[in-house]
Amino acid sequence: MRLFWLPTAALWQRELIRFWREKTRVLGYVGSPLVFWLAVGAGFGNLAFFFPGALVLTVMFSAVFSTMSLIEDRREGFLLSMLVSPAPRSAMVLGKTLGAATLAWIQGLIFLAFVPLAGFRLSLPQLAQAVAVIFLISIAFTLLGFLIAWQTGSSQGFHAIMNLLLFPLWLISGAIFPPSGAHGWIRALMMVNPLTYSLALLRRTLDSTPQESLPSSAAGLAVTLSAAAALFVACLLAVRRNGASSPA
Amino acid sequence: MVSVQDLTHRYASRLALSAVSFEAGGGEICGVLGPNGSGKSTLFRILSTILAPAAGRAVIAGFDTAIQPAQVRRAIGVVFQSQSLDRQLTVGENLFAQGRLFGLSGQSLKRSVDDSLQRLALGDRRADLVASLSGGLRRRVEIAKALLHQPRVLLMDEPSTGLDPVARLEMWRHIEDLRTRQGVTVLLTSHILEEAERCDRLILLHEGRVVASGTPSELKSRIGGDVVVLEVDDPAAAARLLSVRFAVQPRVTGGAVRIEIANGHRFLAEAVDALPGAVRSVALHKPTLEDVFLDETGASIGA
Numbered sequence: 001m002r003l004f005w006l007p008t009a010a011l012w013q014r015e016l017i018r019f020w021r022e023k024t025r026v027l028g029y030v031g032s033p034l035v036f037w038l039a040v041g042a043g044f045g046n047l048a049f050f051f052p053g054a055l056v057l058t059v060m061f062s063a064v065f066s067t068m069s070l071i072e073d074r075r076e077g078f079l080l081s082m083l084v085s086p087a088p089r090s091a092m093v094l095g096k097t098l099g100a101a102t103l104a105w106i107q108g109l110i111f112l113a114f115v116p117l118a119g120f121r122l123s124l125p126q127l128a129q130a131v132a133v134i135f136l137i138s139i140a141f142t143l144l145g146f147l148i149a150w151q152t153g154s155s156q157g158f159h160a161i162m163n164l165l166l167f168p169l170w171l172i173s174g175a176i177f178p179p180s181g182a183h184g185w186i187r188a189l190m191m192v193n194p195l196t197y198s199l200a201l202l203r204r205t206l207d208s209t210p211q212e213s214l215p216s217s218a219a220g221l222a223v224t225l226s227a228a229a230a231l232f233v234a235c236l237l238a239v240r241r242n243g244a245s246s247p248a
Numbered sequence: 249m250v251s252v253q254d255l256t257h258r259y260a261s262r263l264a265l266s267a268v269s270f271e272a273g274g275g276e277i278c279g280v281l282g283p284n285g286s287g288k289s290t291l292f293r294i295l296s297t298i299l300a301p302a303a304g305r306a307v308i309a310g311f312d313t314a315i316q317p318a319q320v321r322r323a324i325g326v327v328f329q330s331q332s333l334d335r336q337l338t339v340g341e342n343l344f345a346q347g348r349l350f351g352l353s354g355q356s357l358k359r360s361v362d363d364s365l366q367r368l369a370l371g372d373r374r375a376d377l378v379a380s381l382s383g384g385l386r387r388r389v390e391i392a393k394a395l396l397h398q399p400r401v402l403l404m405d406e407p408s409t410g411l412d413p414v415a416r417l418e419m420w421r422h423i424e425d426l427r428t429r430q431g432v433t434v435l436l437t438s439h440i441l442e443e444a445e446r447c448d449r450l451i452l453l454h455e456g457r458v459v460a461s462g463t464p465s466e467l468k469s470r471i472g473g474d475v476v477v478l479e480v481d482d483p484a485a486a487a488r489l490l491s492v493r494f495a496v497q498p499r500v501t502g503g504a505v506r507i508e509i510a511n512g513h514r515f516l517a518e519a520v521d522a523l524p525g526a527v528r529s530v531a532l533h534k535p536t537l538e539d540v541f542l543d544e545t546g547a548s549i550g551a
Contacts, residue, residue, distance in 0.1 A: 002351040010348035018336045077332030081393070084296050084326045085349035086318050 007087035008095040015066065015099025029062040030110050040176070041118075051118035052203045053175025056195070059108040059134060060141050060170060064162060066100035067145030071155055093235045097142045104138035120206050130205045136224050137198050143231035150238045173199045180213030197223035249274040249401055249433045250295070254304035257290050264290040266456040267304065272449060274400070277427050277434040279447035281537065283549050287456040288437040292405045295435065296326045309400055322350070325394030327404040332390060335379040339370060339389050342378060343396055350397040360396050367430070368392040368422055384415025388422060395432070402426065404436040408443055420446055439549055441537050452541055459544040464537060471535035471543060474512025478505045478519060479529040486523055493522055501542065508539070 037054035041047035073079045082092055112130060115122060122130065144166075152158050172186060173195035179187055190196050201220025204211065215223075250272040257265040265287045272278035282288050293299035294306055297317040306313045309323035333342050343364060347357040365371050368388045378386060387407065394402060407423070408416045424446070426432040436447075444450055445464050452460040452467070460467055480486040487498040487505045494515065498505045509515045512532045520527050541549045 002353070006348040006351055006353055010345040014334060014337065014341075014345055017341060018334070021336050075330075077328040077330040078334060080298065080328050080330070081326065081332035081346070082349060083298055084321055084324070085346075086321045086351070087349045 003086055004088060004091045007082075007085070007091040008098065011092065011095025012099040012102065015096070015103060018069070019066075019103050029065070029107050030058055033057040033061070033111065034114065037114075048118045048120065048207065050176065051115065051120070052199060052206055053170070053173070055108055055111045055134070056137060056173070056175060056199055056202065057170060058111045059104045059138050060166060062107040063100060063104035063138050063141035064145035064148070064166060066103050067096070067142055067149045068155060068158055070096065070146060070149040071153060071158065074150075074153065089239045090236055093146065093232070093239055097139065097146055097232075097235070100145065101135070101138040101142040104142060105135045108134040108138060115206065118206075122206065126205060126208070130202070133202050133205050136221075136228065137202065140194075140198065140224055140228040140231065143228060143235055146235050147231060147238060150235065169193060169195050172196070174203070174214070175199060178213060194223050194227045198227075249309060250278070250435055251307045252291075252295075252304070253307075255291070255294060255301050255306055256303040257287075257294065257299070257301050259290075264456050265294075265301070268453070268456070268458050269304075270451045270458060270461055272433060272435055274433050275427060275431045276448040277423065277436070277446070278449045278451065279444050280435070280437045280451045280453055281439065281441075281444045281541070281549065282437075282453035283439055283547065285455075286453040288439075288453055289405065290456075291453070292403065292437050296324065296403055297321055322397065323399055324401045324403055325391075325397070325399040327387075327390045327394045327402070327407060329405040329409055331386065333378045333386060333393065336377070338375050338377055339365070339381070339392075340374040342389065343393055346393045346396050352397070360398070363398075364392045364396045367395060367426070382415070383410055384412070384418055387411060387415070387419055391419075391422065391426075395426075399432075401433045401435065404434065406438060407436055408438065408440055416443075441549065444537050450537070452544060454541075454545040454547065460540060467537060467540045468535045471508050471539055473508065473510030475533050475535055475539050476507045476509060476512045476516050476519065477531040477533075478507075478523070478527055479503065480505060480523060480526045481528070482526070486526060489522065490519060494519070499542070499546075501548070506539075506542070508535070508543070 033054040036057070037047070037050050041050040109131065112134065148161050149158060152161060172190050173193055174190065179190045179196060182190055197215050197220040200214040201217055201224060203214060204217045204220070253269050255265050255268040268287070268291065280288050280291060290299065294301050294313060295308065297313050297320050300314045308320050311319040311323060313320050337345070340361065343361045344357065347360050352360055365374060368391055370388060370392055373381070373385065373389070378389065381389065391402070407419060411419060423434055427434055438444055448463065450461060450464055450467060451458055478486065483500045483503055483505050487500050490496055490498050490505065490507065496507050496509055498507045507515070516530060516532055520530060538549055541547070
């Protein structure tokens, strides 16, 4: 057990130290979604509707870009030195993910601090729930980032996938228009997009007014948890399969 | 301490290692010398448990690298060619993280980090960011990191890469100290001859095969006497003439004729006489490891 938790903690701590040493990153990932939210939200005269989506965008940027350092770790020897230690591969995946997810979570919470501007009044239990939901979403995005970073192996490829996969995923998650307002096939796509469920979970946590057209909180929680679990297994398999064939 | 038996490995169609066998005893510095593409890196990856060999076995401190990688990993410290330190972390933070990867915590972790820094004379660098260190210092921190869990064997892949001559000497002072005073067995790969000269035992690797092994002086004494190198206008013709006249076996390499012979100084004068006007430069030296390698393979190490 020591050989699982100590390496996990070490990698988690490493991410936090690195983050602390380049604090300007915080402004970057929180900043642009914040500008987006204020501009679009004010434009449509509906800051409340766009708030959860913009928060998720912050978490997505932060989580996915934090895992980009994995590409560097593989290219240089850091990963090799982990592979020749007795620490299990699962600790490696978990430590890196928990670290990057914590950073995404912190940035999501910074965004959450603007919630009064959106007009939501959160009770303490609601706030605690929101904090937990943001953490869960951070974990899922970080695992997705890990998987993409591991498979692509170059930062250019990583950016391409970010633009081609992640941004559209976010666009059709209910962040800028609700599933009920969408047309035929887009609506169908939205209903198979796991992010639609995660976002609905966050939206329902922040906004207690009835929203019948959205997936239920239970569905949101179930889908987000399953996505995270599936991604963790996929990351583990990817690391086990070609952990050794990384460039020497 | 390190025993390699009939190690064979191929990548797709290319044979990287072919029945490689050798032994390295405890407390010695063993160098695997060979040009790029000789199979050194493959051998290194097998010894460091990253790669499982197709056939044969490698045993370190009594454990088979393919069957008992976990035990081998505790017995070896590995310094890769590429940097494994996180440059945004301090020296101390890097070492603490490394210790946790080996399950160390609390007082024993702190002690290990202190010991390791002290062994490599890095005590005053603990709080420095790795990014701010020179190449030589970084390599020393890499060694400290590799030795943190007190392994009996230190594996180093091309440890001199990217170091200036002063840093290289400094690093070797530490490597020799580790062997002599602390009983660490060091196995390193290299294509640098000066580095090879400092090893206690050498394995010469060429195209995936061991072509010779022994101490540097044993290897060099295989070549009797001296080595004479004549730079001439037409090396092939000069070689023919010399082999007929003096019953020697010249070898033509890179526009020069190379002859191994006892009492080279006398031969030198006669050879120049025998090739009037054709000789552009002459050289006479005691056999080097480069000569040994040329002799065994017909190829140069530096190439």
